Amino acid sequence: SAVISQKPSRDICQRGTSLTIQCQVDSQVTMMFWYRQQPGQSLTLIATANQGSEATYESGFVIDKFPISRPNLTFSTLTVSNMSPEDSSIYLCSVGTDRGTEAFFGQGTRLTVV
Amino acid sequence: GENVGLHLPTLSVQEGDNSIINCAYSNSASDYFIWYKQESGKGPQFIIDIRSNMDKRQGQRVTVLLNKTVKHLSLQIAATQPGDSAVYFCAELTDSWGKLQFGAGTQVVVTP
Secondary structure: OOOEEEEOOEEEEOOOOOEEEEEEEOOOOOEEEEEEEOOOOOEEEEEEEEOOOOOEEOOOOOOOOOOEEEEEOOEEEEEEOOOOHHHOEEEEEEEOOOOOOOOEEOOOEEEEEO | OOOOOOOOOEEEEEOOOOEEEEEEOOOOOOOEEEEEEEOOOOOOEEEEEEEOOOOEEEOOOEEEEEEOOOOEEEEEEOOOOHHHOEEEEEEEEOOOOOOEEEOOOEEEEEEO
16 A cells, blocks of 8 residues: 655635645655545546656646646645636545556645635 | 536435445446545545456455446445445546546435
């Protein structure tokens, strides 16, 4: 298993500002994933972060809004840019095993935009 | 794609009874499925998984059933306890690295 730490655990931000969320894993992993969970809803994949290359974004998500860094095999950041109240969600970091099974999640970052 | 904003369906279960949570998945080619439990304020926690070459798998108090014909998963929780109150999600693996497609989720409320 992997232990995943996210920071911050929660934040309240002003509209128009940006927030960077950090995800630290206790072991080296090839792929890291960022998900969004809007209030009362399921998880939706934002992007896949592979070390050494640009993140791959899912339909409906763009790099200008959600820039991602992956500087090494244990760390990634997700920035939520130019925030609006519609960005209020829980943002979750995830890693898969090398065999692609048992994807593990961090505890999430609860973002409220006012 | 994204789930359009609806509140999660709720399953109300009396303590000690068995719970059955259902999930439909989308891709007939998917070969690995996971059930997650998400408690308030926490990230999803792995409960049990199943590969497509199986139709049933049992864990401690939990059983997952897979019906590939109708693309349906279920999670059975035996002797439901107050600590089982949470949101439960099924997820299907969509690549070999851990990328997941989640189902809509079910809120389980255990009543005394």
